Amino acid sequence: MIYTVTLNPSIDYHIWLSALSQGAIHEAKKEWKVAGGKGINVSKVLRALGEDSTALGFVGGFTGVFIQQQIEQAGIAHQFIQINHDSRINVKIKAENETDISGVSPPVPEEALERLFEQIDRLQSGDYLVLAGSVPKSLPSDMYQMIMQRLRGKGVRIFLDAKGQALKNGLPEEPFLIKPNHHELGELYGVTIATPAEAIEWGRKALQMGAQNVIVSMAGQGAVFVNRNESYLAQIPQRKPVNSIGAGDSMVAGFLYGLTRGMDTEAAFRFAVAAGSTTALSEGFCTREKIEAFIQDVTITFIS
Ligand SMILES: Nc1ncnc2c1ncn2[C@@H]1O[C@H](COP(=O)(O)OP(=O)(O)OP(=O)(O)O)[C@@H](O)[C@H]1O
Numbered sequence: 001m002i003y004t005v006t007l008n009p010s011i012d013y014h015i016w017l018s019a020l021s022q023g024a025i026h027e028a029k030k031e032w033k034v035a036g037g038k039g040i041n042v043s044k045v046l047r048a049l050g051e052d053s054t055a056l057g058f059v060g061g062f063t064g065v066f067i068q069q070q071i072e073q074a075g076i077a078h079q080f081i082q083i084n085h086d087s088r089i090n091v092k093i094k095a096e097n098e099t100d101i102s103g104v105s106p107p108v109p110e111e112a113l114e115r116l117f118e119q120i121d122r123l124q125s126g127d128y129l130v131l132a133g134s135v136p137k138s139l140p141s142d143m144y145q146m147i148m149q150r151l152r153g154k155g156v157r158i159f160l161d162a163k164g165q166a167l168k169n170g171l172p173e174e175p176f177l178i179k180p181n182h183h184e185l186g187e188l189y190g191v192t193i194a195t196p197a198e199a200i201e202w203g204r205k206a207l208q209m210g211a212q213n214v215i216v217s218m219a220g221q222g223a224v225f226v227n228r229n230e231s232y233l234a235q236i237p238q239r240k241p242v243n244s245i246g247a248g249d250s251m252v253a254g255f256l257y258g259l260t261r262g263m264d265t266e267a268a269f270r271f272a273v274a275a276g277s278t279t280a281l282s283e284g285f286c287t288r289e290k291i292e293a294f295i296q297d298v299t300i301t302f303i304s
């Protein structure tokens with residue numbers, strides 16, 4: 001069974017403007033409101049690919065009701081834990097370029113946290129667990145590490161898509177996969193990663209710190225994959241992105257999907273890159289049809 005955890009879900013309010021200027025009044029050309037948060041996005045992409053998952057996390061208030069309804073309408077199983085305060089609203093402004101404003105995360109009470117731990121304790125060998133996105137401020141920054149410690153030795157494969165302290169703290173627990181983008185990986189080591197060669201070099205450092213597999217996503221530059229046996233570079237044709245929100249989540253979902261369908265590492269990585277890119281290059285998330293049409297445009301190079 002696949003579980004996704006979104007500790008800090010959101011309503012993503014996508015809004016299209018002709019131009020964004022500080023201090024001005026803007027009239028939107030178009031808008032969308034969708035349930036968001038990285039784990040939830042992974043569940044959505046998996047659903048679109050025909051793979052079931054159960055979404056876990058905290059939802060609250062009128063925004064939480066909306067998020068839960070959307071997940072149910074999408075046919076995604078969930079075991080959300082209700083909290084009293086409103087889930088966040090994250091604003092995604094599309095003008096000359098993309099600007100994100102993330103809302104304030106709601107406080108999560110101790111009892112809600114205990115309930116999440118009870119759910120985590122029920123996971124079994126062979127399950128996959130995706131831990132993705134930010135940790136609400138009221139929770140300890142080593143939340144993901146705490147979850148992973150509870151699962152030690154149980155045979156659950158953990159995909160960790162986090163940044164900063166949450167990523168750093170999680171590495172010693174040997175997550176099956178991490179998927180930082182090149183900025184997030186650079187931030188971990190206090191360096192700037194600008195090229196795939198640098199992403200491979202620093203990705204290998206993350207292996208030394210505990211990660212079993214590392215995908216470093218590099219937006220329009222593609223991605224690199226490293227583990228102890230194999231390293232690959234994925235390149236994609238240069239095209240203007242339409243919506244890069246959720247591209248990284250689509251990549252995580254694509255890799256997970258590939259593994260569950262028995263693809264080898266290289267094929268799962270190729271599928272993951274095609275999933276990320278087709279989300280970035282179209283409105284809405286990737287679909288199987290879009291991925292299949294794009295996948296031959298992904299060039300994979302084996303790196304020794
Ligand atoms: N401009 C683009 N053109 C083609 N593919 C893209 C583009 N931007 C992103 N992608 C694809 O999506 C993958 C993930 O993108 P990115 O590195 O932006 O992830 P991210 O920062 O985790 O994204 P997010 O947090 O918005 O989900 C890339 O490796 C690439 O395959």
Ligand SMILES: O=P(O)(O)OC[C@@]1(O)O[C@H](CO)[C@@H](O)[C@@H]1O
Pocket residue numbers: 008010012035036037038041090102132133134135245246247248249
């Ligand atoms: O603030 P976080 O939890 O790091 O990221 C949240 C978020 O930006 O990530 C998703 C895209 O990856 C969006 O659906 C959501 O708004």
